[in-house]
Amino acid sequence: MNYRTFTPLDPRCAPDARKNEVDATPHSTSPFQRWWGTPEVYRDVHRGAATSSDAADGVQVGDQGRVAILKPDGRADLILGTPAIRAVCNHFGQDRVTLYVGSDTTSLAEFLFQGLARRVVDFPHLSRCVRQIVPLGELLRELETYDLVFSLCEDLTLRSVINSLRTETEQIVGDEDSHETLIQKNAVCRRIPNYSRTSMFSGRQILWPERIGRVGLVLQSGDPLTDWPLSNWLELALLLAEKQIVISLMGEPADLVAARFVSRALGRRPHEILTLNGNVTDFLESAEEVDLVVATDGFLPHLCSLSTPIVSLQGPTPWQRTTPFGSSNLVVITKPPCSPCTHLIGPLELNVCVTRECLLGLTPKVVCDLVGSGGVDFSSVSGVCVQRGLSHLDDGL
Numbered sequence: 001m002n003y004r005t006f007t008p009l010d011p012r013c014a015p016d017a018r019k020n021e022v023d024a025t026p027h028s029t030s031p032f033q034r035w036w037g038t039p040e041v042y043r044d045v046h047r048g049a050a051t052s053s054d055a056a057d058g059v060q061v062g063d064q065g066r067v068a069i070l071k072p073d074g075r076a077d078l079i080l081g082t083p084a085i086r087a088v089c090n091h092f093g094q095d096r097v098t099l100y101v102g103s104d105t106t107s108l109a110e111f112l113f114q115g116l117a118r119r120v121v122d123f124p125h126l127s128r129c130v131r132q133i134v135p136l137g138e139l140l141r142e143l144e145t146y147d148l149v150f151s152l153c154e155d156l157t158l159r160s161v162i163n164s165l166r167t168e169t170e171q172i173v174g175d176e177d178s179h180e181t182l183i184q185k186n187a188v189c190r191r192i193p194n195y196s197r198t199s200m201f202s203g204r205q206i207l208w209p210e211r212i213g214r215v216g217l218v219l220q221s222g223d224p225l226t227d228w229p230l231s232n233w234l235e236l237a238l239l240l241a242e243k244q245i246v247i248s249l250m251g252e253p254a255d256l257v258a259a260r261f262v263s264r265a266l267g268r269r270p271h272e273i274l275t276l277n278g279n280v281t282d283f284l285e286s287a288e289e290v291d292l293v294v295a296t297d298g299f300l301p302h303l304c305s306l307s308t309p310i311v312s313l314q315g316p317t318p319w320q321r322t323t324p325f326g327s328s329n330l331v332v333i334t335k336p337p338c339s340p341c342t343h344l345i346g347p348l349e350l351n352v353c354v355t356r357e358c359l360l361g362l363t364p365k366v367v368c369d370l371v372g373s374g375g376v377d378f379s380s381v382s383g384v385c386v387q388r389g390l391s392h393l394d395d396g397l
Contacts, residue, residue, distance in 0.1 A: 065147035067092050070162075072102045073126045073153045076302040077180075080325060081152045082112055083200035084184035088150060089116060090200075091192040098146075104129035111280045123157060140164055148191065152184050176318040179391040181325055196397045201306070201325055208309050208328045208375035209291040215240055215371060216248040216274070216290040216308070219262065220255045221298030225316050228296050228359055234262050235364035236294070237271070240371065247271035248290050250300055276300065294367060296359070297322070305329065311370055315359035320390065327389040328375060334361035335385050 069088060071081050078101065089097050098117045101109045104127055109118055120132045121139065134142075143149055144167050151162045151171035162169050170190055174183035181197045189195070219233050237247050249259040249271060259273045276283045280303065287293075287304055294311045295301035301310050305324035312323050314333045323331050333339065336358050362384060369380050378386045387393075 065092070065096060066145070067097045068100060068143060068146040068149045069097060070100045070149065070151040070158065071105075071153055072100055072121055072123050072158070073105075073155070074102075074128075075105050075108050075299045076322070077153065078105045078108055078112070079299075079302040079306070080180045080322070081184060083181050083195070083197040083325075084150075084152055084188045085113060085116075086200040087185075087192060087195040088188055089113070090195075102127035102129065103131040107278060108280060123155075125157065126153070126155065136161070143167065150188060150191075152187070154183075174321065177320050178394060179323070179325070180321050181391060182394050183321070185395075197325070197395075198327065198392070198397055204307065206305075206307065206309060206326055206328055212245060212291045212371060214246040214248060214290050216250045216287065216293040216295075216304065217262075218250045218293065218295035218298065218300045218304075219258045220251060221296045222252075222254075223297065225353065225356065226297040226359070228313055228315075228362070230258055230261065232362075232364050233258075234265050236367055237262055237266055238269075239364055239368040241266065241269040241271075243368075243372070245371075248287075249273045250276075250287070250290075250293070250295075250304075252276050252300070276303075292371060294371065309375070311367065313359065313362050313367065315356060315362075316353050323390050325391045327392045329389065329391070330370060330375065331387045331390045332362060332367065332370060333385050333387075334358050334383070336361070 067088065069085055071078055071085065085099065094113075094116055098119055099109060099113060100119045100121050102122050103120055106118060106120055109116070121134050122130045122132050124130050124133065140161065143161075143165055146167055148168045148170070149162065149165060151158055151169065154172050154174060159171060162171050170187050172183050172187040174180070181201070185195070185197055217233055217237060219230065221227050237249075240247060247266065247270070249262055251259050251274075253275060256273075256275060259275075263271060263273060274283065274286055284303070284307055288307060290304070290308055292311060293301060293304045293308050294313065295304075296313045296315065297317050301312060301324050304310060305326050309328040309330075310324045310326060311330045311332065312319070314323060314331055319331060319333060323329070334357070338353075339358055366381055366384055370378070370386065373381070375388060
């Protein structure tokens with residue numbers, strides 16, 4: 001059994017908020033280039049996707065116009081915002097765009113959008129790591145210096161900020177039945193040409209593997225409501241090990257106790273523990289050896305979806321909207337009478353469901369059969385609803 005742990009990137013949360021803007025000049029050997037190629041190639045490829053024959057003309061901001069994108073929510077949310085953010089940068093030019101993110105997502109933003117100017121602004125109800133709170137008046141004055149402001153976060157507080165601006169704005173308005181990437185696309189395409197979400201999401205083609213030799217198991221989601229019982233994860237790991245599949249137990253430092261418990265139970269069966277301490281590049285390079293990832297909700301399955309197909313076990317979440325992006329991904333649900341769960345009932349209320357029958361109804365045997373299904377044949381699976389490419393059902397792009 002192998003342990004692999006990766007050290008964190010510098011979050012760059014400087015005391016002076018204005019020092020958080022990053023030079024837009026690409027570095028010579030960057031994580032961005034290692035994953036996406038040179039920025040010039042990236043822009044050329046995606047400009048072709050954005051200027052298809054059915055594309056809109058887009059709205060001109062002016063040769064010297066400046067654009068702001070507000071995305072100060074969580075890490076998984078930032079990954080789902082990747083297609084829209086890249087499309088905006090591609091249309092207006094990356095040097096004219098500033099991305100507003102929270103302190104806990106700034107290193108991830110550095111990886112996803114290398115060379116893009118960033119500004120750290122924390123909203124206490126959106127960020128787990130609150131380091132840079134800007135007074136509302138100062139934030140409003142700063143945002144009004146831009147010619148166009150996109151808000152890719154559906155939040156009542158942020159909506160009130162956007163509605164107070166006297167500059168041009170666009171903000172997302174969605175529902176629980178559409179995928180988040182499509183909701184954001186509908187918003188930004190009021191100002192830019194049509195684009196392919198798939199092309200903007202990842203620089204590689206992500207297909208269901210022809211042969212599965214290694215499966216990643218994300219044991220915990222970070223939210224007790226969306227965690228699958230640890231006993232189920234152990235049973236699944238044992239079933240997969242019987243099929244001569246190597247197990248990668250994936251998580252963050254807080255998940256190490258669970259990973260070590262499963263590791264001890266696996267004994268000498270081939271497996272490893274992959275722990276993300278913040279270095280996204282090294283973690284993803286190690287995860288490239290994983291053919292398929294099984295997970296519930298949370299940040300890690302969204303991160304792994306940049307390079308690997310996901311079997312997503314969905315429970316008390318608005319899964320149609322927030323499932324990991326990918327045409328090869330499988331979404332597995334039991335669809336009890338209360339499904340889909342709103343999770344967040346309102347701005348001041350939380351869903352505290354204690355039965356979690358939606359997740360408890362997913363058995364390890366069913367999940368193991370799905371891993372061996374080839375991503376298309378679900379005839380041996382009963383009692384659950386399986387959907388492939390849920391994020392692509394609306395427009396297929």
